[in-house]
Amino acid sequence: MIVTQTSAPVRAWLGAGAALAAVGWGANQFAPLIVLYSTHLGLSPAALDAMFGLYAVGLVPALLAGGRLSDRIGRRRVVLPALLASLVATCLLMAGGRHPELLFTGRFLAGVASGLAFGTGAAWLKELSAESGDASAGPRRSTIAMTTGFAGGPLVAGLCAQWLPSPTVTAYVGHLVVLTIATAAVWRTPDPARTGAKPVAAAPGARGLRRHFLLVVLPFAPWVFGTAAIGLAYLPALVVDRVGGQALMFSAFVTGVPAIAGIAAQPLARAFLRRPRGVRLLPASMALVLLGIGCAAWAAHARSPLMVVLASLVLGVTYGVTQFAGLAEVQHIADPRSLGTATATYQVVSYLGFALPFLLALAENHLHRSPSSLLLAVLGLAAVATAWLAAVTAQQRRQAR
Incomplete structure (x- = not known):
């Protein structure tokens, strides 16, 4: 190659x-x-x-x-x-x-x-x-x-x-x-x-790459921007009526908080990468997804601007680590000759997570559930995805021996 x-x-x-x-x-x-x-x-x-x-x-x-x-x-x-x-x-x-x-x-x-x-x-x-x-x-x-x-x-x-x-x-x-x-x-x-x-070492073939995307990347990638979107678009709207005439400044601040936290989290992302065998990177970062969504549910229940800011910080750290983990995973397994295609495909899947605030608002209107209960349901889905990734990566480790 x-x-x-x-x-x-x-x-x-x-x-x-x-x-x-x-x-x-x-x-x-x-x-x-x-x-x-x-x-x-x-x-x-x-x-x-x-x-x-x-x-x-x-x-x-x-x-x-x-x-x-x-x-x-x-x-x-x-x-x-x-x-x-x-x-x-x-x-x-x-x-x-x-x-x-x-x-x-x-x-x-x-x-x-x-x-x-x-x-x-x-x-x-x-x-x-x-x-x-x-x-x-x-x-x-x-x-x-x-x-x-x-x-x-x-x-x-x-x-x-x-x-x-x-x-x-x-x-x-x-x-x-x-x-x-x-x-x-x-x-x-x-x-x-x-x-x-x-010359470089051979990368997985197209069939193996597609299988890896279906089994590993697809269950993981939407949580990257899904967690960020909760902090950017869903939580601030729950408390915008409690910040008085500073709604525009509050919106700007809370929108920037997850991104700044994502940058600050990169040393943590590097620490995750140093774990033995890179296949453990995604399940480890999913633990942060669970923590971030749990904090979001707590903030939605409290309806406090301060709690929203704190939850957005945790969600930002989650975004920073998961974005790094997903890119590292895909770019590690991709054929260098199609690196741009593989990276872009991963990002398409990750951007599906931006639909999460819309889906939560839709469920709130039609199911008449509280934001905190809906976020707890999302937490349950994330737990299922975490268990799936842990099982798949464990199987990959056994096959690699």
Whole structure:
């Protein structure tokens, strides 16, 4: 088997990391502005839900197409158009304050940009880290880069919207600055997928990879963003009526908390990776999923803003560790020649978790159950997934002996 290679400087990964952070910023900067659009523009909850749905409509096919395309033509040739799409999306969102219909197009295009960048960028970081002599750092750096954008976008957008004039415009200015820096960095970043060649150890065949995705990745991946989404979108809505006139700032703060906690959790993720045999990584990180959802159920029962913040911290740590674990697992077993495709496919499955707040709200309305009881039901599902992963990985260890 052949995988391409070039000699990359130790810090060459920063360019790809800046691109991931910039696109992640653009993906999440919209979240704290929901209150603003609802009150100042009179947009209905259905319209705002449609905007979120359009983001996913753009994201999923772009993830699959971007990862596969980057395996063929190189990472930079996909990431640069992603940055351009993110720029156009932000410009449309800035114009959406006067022409609300442009918000729909902007959110769709932000999804396309995220899809093109996330799988490709994570694969690029893995290759650049390997080229500079630290292959295991790729998943950690990808998690930090994306999460930095996820944290910075809503925090800066929310603060600007709260304190600066013309909030529907100034909230997005920070993203334009970040995009400019990232684009300049990407131009100078080497692309190992386009140069050189080096033999590598054989990876599992396509059939074995598909089986591993079905048995291991599919039960695990949705919990990555599922836990994050509980902290980002579900818990804050339960207490927004208890923060008075600071709803916008509270929303911005709570949206950023899980992302910041996810970055701070990376030393814990590295500790998990050092455990004997990597197949134990996913069940170990699922223990944090159980803890995070349990804290969310407790916060939902208390209906306290402080408890929501604390639960979001735990959920953020959970997101940081599980995102690292999932990327490490997939990039370890993937054929290097299809690294972008495998990484993007994993991320498509992980993004299914963002549907969890919507499903919880739907169940609350139709089943007339309390948020805390519904979260306890989710905790039960997570426990089943944890037991399944423990059983499958134990069988894998026995077969490997």
